[in-house]
Amino acid sequence: MSLTVVGSIAFDSVRTPFGERERMLGGSAVHFSLAASFFTEVRVVGPVGDDFGPRQGSVLQGRGIVTEDIEHVPGGETFFWRGHYDYDMNVAHTEDTQLNVFAEFDPKLSDGSRNADMLFLGNIQPDLQRRVRAECNGTSFAALDSMNLWIDTERDALTDVMGEVDCALLNDAEVRMLTGEPNLARAARSLMGMGPGVAVAKRGEYGAALFCQDEIFAIPGYLLEDVRDPTGAGDSFAGGFLGYLDKRRAAGDSPFDHAVLRQAMAYGSVLASFNVEAFGTERVAALTQDEIDERLRDFKRITHFEVG
Amino acid sequence: MSLTVVGSIAFDSVRTPFGERERMLGGSAVHFSLAASFFTEVRVVGPVGDDFGPRQGSVLQGRGIVTEDIEHVPGGETFFWRGHYDYDMNVAHTEDTQLNVFAEFDPKLSDGSRNADMLFLGNIQPDLQRRVRAECNGTSFAALDSMNLWIDTERDALTDVMGEVDCALLNDAEVRMLTGEPNLARAARSLMGMGPGVAVAKRGEYGAALFCQDEIFAIPGYLLEDVRDPTGAGDSFAGGFLGYLDKRRAAGDSPFDHAVLRQAMAYGSVLASFNVEAFGTERVAALTQDEIDERLRDFKRITHFEVG
Numbered sequence: 001m002s003l004t005v006v007g008s009i010a011f012d013s014v015r016t017p018f019g020e021r022e023r024m025l026g027g028s029a030v031h032f033s034l035a036a037s038f039f040t041e042v043r044v045v046g047p048v049g050d051d052f053g054p055r056q057g058s059v060l061q062g063r064g065i066v067t068e069d070i071e072h073v074p075g076g077e078t079f080f081w082r083g084h085y086d087y088d089m090n091v092a093h094t095e096d097t098q099l100n101v102f103a104e105f106d107p108k109l110s111d112g113s114r115n116a117d118m119l120f121l122g123n124i125q126p127d128l129q130r131r132v133r134a135e136c137n138g139t140s141f142a143a144l145d146s147m148n149l150w151i152d153t154e155r156d157a158l159t160d161v162m163g164e165v166d167c168a169l170l171n172d173a174e175v176r177m178l179t180g181e182p183n184l185a186r187a188a189r190s191l192m193g194m195g196p197g198v199a200v201a202k203r204g205e206y207g208a209a210l211f212c213q214d215e216i217f218a219i220p221g222y223l224l225e226d227v228r229d230p231t232g233a234g235d236s237f238a239g240g241f242l243g244y245l246d247k248r249r250a251a252g253d254s255p256f257d258h259a260v261l262r263q264a265m266a267y268g269s270v271l272a273s274f275n276v277e278a279f280g281t282e283r284v285a286a287l288t289q290d291e292i293d294e295r296l297r298d299f300k301r302i303t304h305f306e307v308g
Numbered sequence: 309m310s311l312t313v314v315g316s317i318a319f320d321s322v323r324t325p326f327g328e329r330e331r332m333l334g335g336s337a338v339h340f341s342l343a344a345s346f347f348t349e350v351r352v353v354g355p356v357g358d359d360f361g362p363r364q365g366s367v368l369q370g371r372g373i374v375t376e377d378i379e380h381v382p383g384g385e386t387f388f389w390r391g392h393y394d395y396d397m398n399v400a401h402t403e404d405t406q407l408n409v410f411a412e413f414d415p416k417l418s419d420g421s422r423n424a425d426m427l428f429l430g431n432i433q434p435d436l437q438r439r440v441r442a443e444c445n446g447t448s449f450a451a452l453d454s455m456n457l458w459i460d461t462e463r464d465a466l467t468d469v470m471g472e473v474d475c476a477l478l479n480d481a482e483v484r485m486l487t488g489e490p491n492l493a494r495a496a497r498s499l500m501g502m503g504p505g506v507a508v509a510k511r512g513e514y515g516a517a518l519f520c521q522d523e524i525f526a527i528p529g530y531l532l533e534d535v536r537d538p539t540g541a542g543d544s545f546a547g548g549f550l551g552y553l554d555k556r557r558a559a560g561d562s563p564f565d566h567a568v569l570r571q572a573m574a575y576g577s578v579l580a581s582f583n584v585e586a587f588g589t590e591r592v593a594a595l596t597q598d599e600i601d602e603r604l605r606d607f608k609r610i611t612h613f614e615v616g
Contacts, residue, residue, distance in 0.1 A: 183533060203514065217610055218610055223524050224493065303526060305570035
């Protein structure tokens with residue numbers, strides 16, 4: 001079992017009402033990889049600069065993540081993001097974005113990454129997503145994320161790559177924006193009409209909803225008393241979701257099986273909940289399988305009701 | 309079994325992207341009563357003017373609701389609200405509010421209403437809520453709703469009445485505002501510190517969360533493809549929730565039992581989901597028990613996952 005993720009590797013400087021950190025390891029591919037690493041072998045593809053050293057690499061390698069396709073651009077600097085959150089932790093306020101080496105990112109996949117069983121196309125330019133998707137023509141399940149920028153500026157390219165993936169994992173506002181349909185259930189159906197058999201709408205602290213064929217599944221967010229830094233929650237969700245799907249796929253289950261997809265949604269929610277408990281990768285990098293299993297049971301308990 | 313609700317009876321003129329209606333029967337006590345009427349005997353206490361006639365009364369009486377404490381104010385006009393919703397149906401835009409007879413509302417309860425087994429204090433001035441609560445001193449479970457206006461202008465009175473009820477049912481933003489705590493789980497705990505053993509945070513289309521002792525329960529909203537008019541959804545939720553609790557209480561269960569509260573949350577969600585499918589009271593007034601039971605089973609299905 002193996003899962004390749006293509007996306008950003010970053011340094012994040014973040015301030016929230018609960019503290020601040022300078023230049024933490026971050027980026028969509030990093031948060032995704034760490035979450036997925038509890039379920040499968042993860043291979044990460046993304047560019048870094050001279051400021052990315054052994055200390056950063058070891059956070060990933062410490063979780064068994066294959067880093068051979070992290071591309072070091074000599075003389076370059078790693079993608080940098082600075083932002084803050086006020087008490088409404090659902091809204092990130094960007095103060096500075098320096099794309100640096102990410103601006104010229106041209107994904108180069110080794111054979112190992114190209115031949116992975118599953119593929120996650122993080123939020124990069126849609127034509128790059130499409131090229132990587134075509135390279136990984138043996139993958140049994142490909143998923144993508146995107147963002148409002150690409151919906152605005154690269155709609156045709158995004159629509160094209162949508163036709164080539166099995167699953168789209170977007171924020172609910174992005175699903176509405178892409179389809180022009182304000183009702184989420186209708187918007188998800190319209191999104192599936194573009195290609196993906198599975199559509200996942202991430203809803204921040206409110207949880208997530210999954211659409212597959214005529215089935216709908218909705219799950220609230222795990223309610224935490226301590227949310228310190230929401231950066232990367234959506235990527236952690238995606239990593240838990242796809243990592244678990246790949247684990248089940250390797251065990252002989254279909255990643256399109258509804259019961260499997262539901263459990264994957266729950267694992268995604270659990271990984272996202274850990275992610276936001278501390279700054280950057282602090283919590284997920286130090287997580288144990290026992291903690292994940294315990295929180296999953298707790299999550300089941302807080303969402304369970306009987307039909308009398 | 310019996311449940312008294314004190315609150316507004318109104319005419320609502322509503323426009324949404326899916327149509328508009330003039331002077332529909334509405335108000336918190338009306339939406340609450342109709343939803344609760346599927347589970348218990350409901351008694352409604354609220355003021356109306358000369359414009360409220362037999363046609364309006366029959367909508368309530370047709371569901372077996374006891375209307376003897378609907379107070380007709382001669383020469384007066386019924387509370388009127390005009391508003392609209394854009395594609396984001398989570399936000400109501402008020403165009404006109406005429407309190408009319410509701411401005412001088414001084415609840416008068418018959419013995420039957422005063423001696424009901426359960427009590428719901430709809431969103432009225434907190435001192436009035438407190439007086440009604442004191443009158444109903446034999447009630448076994450009292451709940452209240454409130455709003456940002458009273459949190460702003462009558463905080464002390466609201467805090468006082470909070471100390472006299474068993475359950476607070478508020479929007480999540482109101483729970484945060486009342487307690488000054490941005491984190492919902494902490495805010496709910498702070499709210500329970502004011503008195504109520506049960507706190508319910510309504511989250512609009514995203515569902516609701518319940519807090520009771522150390523237990524937490526969270527449920528997503530039922531995902532609908534057709535949402536035509538969200539007016540009254542929160543009151544329908546409260547009506548389904550408390551109506552079901554009273555039914556179970558009459559059957560010998562404690563309304564503080566966690567399993568019972570969870571089921572009540574599910575019934576509340578189901579009633580709210582029907583409410584928003586059509587304008588005003590159209591859908592809930594014509595609902596059948598079979599439709600409720602079928603949607604509850606469906607709701608269970610779309611929120612259920614197994615822990616492997």
